[in-house]
Amino acid sequence: MSNTTYYTQQVKTFARNLGFDYCGIARVQKLDDDARRLENWLNKGYQGAMQYMENHFEMRVDPSKLVPGAKSVITLMINYFPAKEQSEQAPKVSKYAYGKDYHEVIRKKMNLFLSLINEHIGEVHGRGFVDSAPVLERSWAQRSGLGWIGKNGNLLTKQQGSFFFIATLIVDMELEYDDPFAKDYCGSCRKCIDACPTDAILENKVVDGSRCISYFTIELKDMLIPLEMEGKFDDWMFGCDTCQDVCPWNRFANAANEQEFTPIAEILNFTSDDWNAMTEDSFKKIFRHSPLKRAKFEGIQRNLKFLKHNGKAPGE
Numbered sequence: 453m454s455n456t457t458y459y460t461q462q463v464k465t466f467a468r469n470l471g472f473d474y475c476g477i478a479r480v481q482k483l484d485d486d487a488r489r490l491e492n493w494l495n496k497g498y499q500g501a502m503q504y505m506e507n508h509f510e511m512r513v514d515p516s517k518l519v520p521g522a523k524s525v526i527t528l529m530i531n532y533f534p535a536k537e538q539s540e541q542a543p544k545v546s547k548y549a550y551g552k553d554y555h556e557v558i559r560k561k562m563n564l565f566l567s568l569i570n571e572h573i574g575e576v577h578g579r580g581f582v583d584s585a586p587v588l589e590r591s592w593a594q595r596s597g598l599g600w601i602g603k604n605g606n607l608l609t610k611q612q613g614s615f616f617f618i619a620t621l622i623v624d625m626e627l628e629y630d631d632p633f634a635k636d637y638c639g640s641c642r643k644c645i646d647a648c649p650t651d652a653i654l655e656n657k658v659v660d661g662s663r664c665i666s667y668f669t670i671e672l673k674d675m676l677i678p679l680e681m682e683g684k685f686d687d688w689m690f691g692c693d694t695c696q697d698v699c700p701w702n703r704f705a706n707a708a709n710e711q712e713f714t715p716i717a718e719i720l721n722f723t724s725d726d727w728n729a730m731t732e733d734s735f736k737k738i739f740r741h742s743p744l745k746r747a748k749f750e751g752i753q754r755n756l757k758f759l760k761h762n763g764k765a766p767g768e
């Protein structure tokens with residue numbers, strides 16, 4: 453067995469032992485097709501007020517500019533599908549945010565991953581990323597053979613659907629590369645496009661980020677949600693799962709193994725009245741390690757008001 457084969461097997465074993473459900477590896481290269489798609493997306497203004505998406509274009513389409521000497525992109529995916537749903541009375545929170553903040557959970561695993569590589573394989577330079585770096589994570593997942601990009605823009609697996617986080621570890625070590633995922637199993641289905649409450653899903657797997665409920669409820673800072681969106685949020689208070697909930701491939705989703713993603717009781721059980729009665733101090737205490745802290749207390753209050761949950765029943 454060559455060293456490269458052995459190291460590749462080691463890397464995949466570390467991924468499994470650290471609790472990642474999938475691991476695929478691709479050779480570092482400049483992403484020319486993606487650069488064209490990203491440029492088009494930005495030109496159309498689909499990033500809205502997410503200015504960070506306009507930064508570091510060259511790095512985003514070429515990992516060797518982000519990590520000097522980079523040879524391989526190791527893509528990791530971890531299931532977050534919760535074992536329990538929210539109660540009917542609760543303003544809706546998207547499932548990825550039920551438990552502990554995935555940035556914290558995954559960053560810890562990535563640090564361990566790098567130290568395992570250095571301990572067992574040798575001196576390897578690399579960096580782990582999850583979500584917030586200029587890396588086109590869904591494209592790397594497709595290029596590493598982990599799944600296809602659905603019409604709703606999400607990376608889908610045939611085995612368990614799309615309720616996965618994606619992380620990448622970019623290293624200066626040669627490894628054996630997986631074939632890109634060649635097929636697309638969306639077929640003639642258009643359920644996500646038809647179900648999107650704000651018509652944010654366009655043709656050709658393009659999502660207009662500036663129309664997505666996830667953007668309005670999480671990313672939009674200190675601003676009012678445009679009035680044209682009133683009545684369209686379908687009770688989503690933080691994020692939105694509609695285009696995933698309706699996807700037939702998510703019938704195969706099963707509960708996450710990662711204990712850190714166990715739902716916070718308040719997210720499952722709080723009614724609108726409980727959310728409205730919450731003080732900033734208790735928000736900070738309860739959600740200190742939750743993705744909800746990104747929207748801040750003011751953001752959650754704004755979202756509740758927008759949904760007319762300020763003391764009234766849903767739909768009132």
Ligand code: B12
Nearest residue numbers: 486493546583589605606607617618659661664666691692
């Ligand atoms: C900005 C962002 C958002 C924005 C904009 C969304 C968007 N579609 O771009 C907002 C706030 C709206 C958002 C919402 C959500 N997001 Co988000 N988001 C991101 C972020 C930070 C960047 C995405 C990006 O680069 N957008 C720019 C556009 C142009 O890129 P793109 O949509 O990914 O499309 C590229 C590829 O899909 C590719 N492509 C398109 N068609 C084809 C076809 C082929 C054949 C190939 C090869 C490639 C390809 O080309 C595009 C350019 O490269 C990533 C993390 C990251 N660093 O990648 C997370 C990320 C994409 N988000 C994620 C999640 C979970 C969500 C939500 C489900 C959260 C929620 N429940 O509320 C929603 C889903 C909305 C949706 N349907 O896309 C996950 C997706 C996991 C998965 N299984 O796919 C990511 C990867 C975060 C993570 N680390 O896990 N998000």
Ligand code: SF4
Nearest residue numbers: 648664665692694695
């Ligand atoms: S997350 Fe919700 S609003 Fe955003 S594209 Fe999907 S269905 Fe539409």
Ligand code: SF4
Nearest residue numbers: 602603638641644699
């Ligand atoms: S709902 Fe249908 S079209 Fe949309 S991602 Fe799922 S399979 Fe593809």
